[in-house]
Amino acid sequence: MAVLEVRDLHVFYGNIEALKGISLQADAGQIVAILGGNGAGKTTTLRTISGLLRPRSGSITCNGKSLVGLSAHGIVAMGISHVPEGRRIFNVLTVEENLNLGGYLIRSDRAMVQQRKGAIYALFPRLLERRMQLAGTLSGGEQQMLAIGRAIMSDPKVLMLDEPSLGLAPILARSVLRTVREIADRGTTVLLVEQNARQALTIAQRAYVIEVGRIVLEGEASELAKDERVQKAYLGGFEAVSSASPEP
Amino acid sequence: MGPFLQYTVIGLTVGSFYALVALGYTIVYGIIRLINFAQGDLSMVGAFIGWTLLVSLGLEHLPLFLAIVVAFVVPMLGTAIVNLGILQFAYKPLLNRSLLAILITALGMSLVLQNGSELIWGPAIEAYPPNLLPAEGMFLGPVHVTYVQIALVVVSLLLMGGLVAFVQGTTLGTAMRALAVDHDAARLMGINVNQVIRLAFVLGAMLAAASGVMLGLYYVQIQFTMGFLLGLRAFTAAVLGGIGNIPGAMAGGMLIGLLEAYTTGYLSGKWEDVIVFGVLITVLVVKPTGLFGERVAERM
Numbered sequence: 001m002a003v004l005e006v007r008d009l010h011v012f013y014g015n016i017e018a019l020k021g022i023s024l025q026a027d028a029g030q031i032v033a034i035l036g037g038n039g040a041g042k043t044t045t046l047r048t049i050s051g052l053l054r055p056r057s058g059s060i061t062c063n064g065k066s067l068v069g070l071s072a073h074g075i076v077a078m079g080i081s082h083v084p085e086g087r088r089i090f091n092v093l094t095v096e097e098n099l100n101l102g103g104y105l106i107r108s109d110r111a112m113v114q115q116r117k118g119a120i121y122a123l124f125p126r127l128l129e130r131r132m133q134l135a136g137t138l139s140g141g142e143q144q145m146l147a148i149g150r151a152i153m154s155d156p157k158v159l160m161l162d163e164p165s166l167g168l169a170p171i172l173a174r175s176v177l178r179t180v181r182e183i184a185d186r187g188t189t190v191l192l193v194e195q196n197a198r199q200a201l202t203i204a205q206r207a208y209v210i211e212v213g214r215i216v217l218e219g220e221a222s223e224l225a226k227d228e229r230v231q232k233a234y235l236g237g238f239e240a241v242s243s244a245s246p247e248p
Numbered sequence: 249m250g251p252f253l254q255y256t257v258i259g260l261t262v263g264s265f266y267a268l269v270a271l272g273y274t275i276v277y278g279i280i281r282l283i284n285f286a287q288g289d290l291s292m293v294g295a296f297i298g299w300t301l302l303v304s305l306g307l308e309h310l311p312l313f314l315a316i317v318v319a320f321v322v323p324m325l326g327t328a329i330v331n332l333g334i335l336q337f338a339y340k341p342l343l344n345r346s347l348l349a350i351l352i353t354a355l356g357m358s359l360v361l362q363n364g365s366e367l368i369w370g371p372a373i374e375a376y377p378p379n380l381l382p383a384e385g386m387f388l389g390p391v392h393v394t395y396v397q398i399a400l401v402v403v404s405l406l407l408m409g410g411l412v413a414f415v416q417g418t419t420l421g422t423a424m425r426a427l428a429v430d431h432d433a434a435r436l437m438g439i440n441v442n443q444v445i446r447l448a449f450v451l452g453a454m455l456a457a458a459s460g461v462m463l464g465l466y467y468v469q470i471q472f473t474m475g476f477l478l479g480l481r482a483f484t485a486a487v488l489g490g491i492g493n494i495p496g497a498m499a500g501g502m503l504i505g506l507l508e509a510y511t512t513g514y515l516s517g518k519w520e521d522v523i524v525f526g527v528l529i530t531v532l533v534v535k536p537t538g539l540f541g542e543r544v545a546e547r548m
Contacts, residue, residue, distance in 0.1 A: 052432055076438035088433035090426045097422050105438040107419040154438060 003028050003189045004049070004080075004158045009058035011041075011048050018044045020213040021058070026158065026206070031180065031190040033200040033221060035234055036210035042193040043085050045210070046160045049191075050082040051075040062158065077105055081156035085163055087147040091136030095127055098135050098146055102153025113153075120149040123179065141172040148176070152183060159183060160191040165199070177203055197234035201225040209234070250390040255513040256506065261397045261466065263505020264404035268459035269482030270489065270497040271411060272452030278428040278492040279448045281347065285354040286334060287456055288479015289361035290327050292472060294457025295464045296369050297323035299376060308377040315380070320403075323461055324454040330361075331453035332446060358479070365472040373471045376464040400462045407458055408498055411451065415494060424448060428492060477521070481508075484528040490541020499539065 002025040011019040019041050026032040034042050047053045049060055051072035060067040067075050090098050099120060103113040121128035124145040130138060135146055144164055151159060161180065165173035173196060181203045184190045194200035201207055201221045209217040209230060217224060224230050269291055276284045298319045302308045307315045334357050342350040385394035415421035423444050426434045431441055463478070464470045485504040489496025504524055511523045531538060 050436060052435065071440070072432075072435035073438045073440045076436065082436045084433065084436060088430055088436075090429050090433065092429055093422065093425060097425075100419050101422055101426055101434075101437045101439070104419060104423060150437070 001028065002026065003063055004191065005059075005061045006045075006049065007059045009045070009048060009060065010056045011044055011053055012056050018213055019048065019055075022210070022213070022215055024208050024215065024218070026189045026191055028189055029184055029187050030206060031184045031192055031204040033197075033204035033207040034191065034193045034210060035197045035200065035207060035230070037233075039212075040210040041213045042210055043162055046082060046162050046191065046193060049075075049160065050080060076154060079154075079157035080160065081151040081154055081158070082160045083147045083151045083162060083164060085166075087143050089135045089143050089146050089150065091134065093135055094132055095135055095138070095146055096131045098150050099127075099153055102150035105154055116153050116155065120152065123182070124149055141168050141176070144168060144176055145179075148179065148183075152188070156188060158189045158191060160193075162193045163195055164192070165194065165196050174199065197230070198225070251513060253389070253391040255509040257391055257393055257397060259506035259509030260502060261401055261505070262508060263502035264401050265459040265462055265466075265501075266478075266482045266485045266504050267498045267501025268404055268407060268455040269478060270485040270501045271408065271494065272456045273483055273486040274489070274491055274494060274497040275424070275448045275452050277486070279424065279445055280343065282339065282350055282354060283483070284452065285351075285479065285483075286357040286361055287452065288477070288482060289358050289365075289475035290331055290453050290456040291460035291463070291478055292470070292475030293330055293361055293365060294323040294327045294460030295470045295474065296365055296374075296472075297326045297457070298461040298464055299374055299470060300369075302377055302380070303374070308380055312380070320458055320461055323457040327457035327460075328450040328453040331449045335446065335449045358476070362472055362475065369472060371472065373469050376468050376470065378468050381465060396466065400466060403458070403462070407455060411455070412494065420444075420447070481524055484524055487528060488531050488538055490538030493538065493540045496538055496540035
């Protein structure tokens with residue numbers, strides 16, 4: 001049963017068609033990776049699902065309920081959480097305040113907010129140490145932890161992550177992706193956009209490859225990792241990188 | 249020393265009115281980067297609603313405490329509704345368009361409020377009941393402080409304290425500060441951005457209305473044009489403190505009030521505007537981010 005289902009999505013920026021009929025689906029507790037080069041439409045896909053962009057046509061459903069036409073805040077209330085590209089944490093607020101905003105929709109239930117914050121501090125002990133610090137003073141890795149922590153404060157059914165490992169040292173990138181795996185194992189469906197295709201395919205069950213607004217390949221992550229075209233386009237040259245940062 | 253302290257008392261009283269109006273400028277600017285030039289005129293609208301209640305409807309004859317509470321609460325609510333109307337019909341259609349268009353609309357709204365008030369209440373100078381509040385006061389050393397001054401400053405400080413507690417201490421207030429940084433990220437938290445913008449307009453209008461009623465009680469005379477200079481001085485206060493910054497608006501308001509009182513005391517009332525707007529120009533040239541405005545991030 002698909003938790004998130006996108007069908008034939010068309011999105012325009014002015015007259016430019018950014019998405020030319022994207023269809024994808026994600027089942028409960030699955031990690032679904034979206035791969036593709038710069039400008040392929042990965043970020044546009046996520047921004048459309050979370051309601052920041054309006055599609056010209058197509059359908060988006062979460063557990064069978066349509067999300068098209070809902071406001072962005074309404075879509076969060078439906079259980080979709082989005083960690084945007086570049087993290088977009090609130091620099092001038094403290095770590096704790098950032099998490100409180102993640103729980104904005106449940107703000108009247110203080111016990112619940114406290115309980116979820118406790119769970120996030122357990123997942124990311126570094127955030128607990130720095131809870132009264134301004135978010136802008138955190139390191140890149142800590143900011144990414146905060147962005148993920150803030151997004152799961154609403155206990156989403158679907159967590160969408162846009163390049164969570166971008167700009168992080170390889171060891172931190174791996175640790176972030178391991179946490180993503182952990183979150184998915186608890187039953188959250190994850191839609192993962194990653195530059196680091198190889199690591200994304202290691203933790204994902206399914207994957208889609210987007211090129212210029214169209215899905216060009218889809219399938220089991222393990223199958224795609226072996227696909228010649230994927231290897232050539234997205235895994236090529238990886239040997240050089242992997243020798244610089246060996247797997248643990 | 250005596251006169252200096254006396255001017256200081258006057259400056260802090262008047263400064264607290266400016267601070268309230270400046271807070272309205274700063275809250276709205278913080279969230280949608282709009283200088284709401286109608287802010288001073290909202291204060292005037294509040295003053296007239298208060299006057300209508302006290303004088304036209306005779307509330308001045310009620311027990312003092314009750315009369316004062318009604319004369320603050322009703323204008324604050326009424327002015328909030330006016331400001332929501334302005335947001336909905338004048339600013340909202342322009343929110344995602346050019347900032348210049350919305351800025352000019354704000355100037356237009358200032359004129360609409362002035363002329364609307366002239367239509368409703370007439371062009372004459374009206375008077376708040378002069379004997380409503382006790383005129384006497386007490387001596388603190390060489391300085392004479394009236395009970396009215398004390399009461400008005402205390403009410404201002406309570407309003408400002410309430411605002412700070414709200415903005416710093418509640419999740420809704422945190423959402424307001426988040427909106428000052430990043431609208432899209434706020435949307436992704438489930439924050440209804442339009443609702444928070446409306447909240448900012450309500451708060452700004454309520455503070456302005458309270459200052460308008462205080463001006464009426466303090467200076468007695470009110471007129472439909474009174475919001476213009478008040479608005480410009482409060483704007484100067486907001487810029488001086490660093491626009492978008494809440495403590496900055498309070499400090500800026502107090503500084504402008506003091507400056508005005510010292511100018512009137514040592515030079516002449518005629519120099520007030522020269523000095524106050526001289527400060528505005530100097531701040532804009534020398535330190536456009538204001539005294540506290542180091543963290544202003546331009547989104548334009």
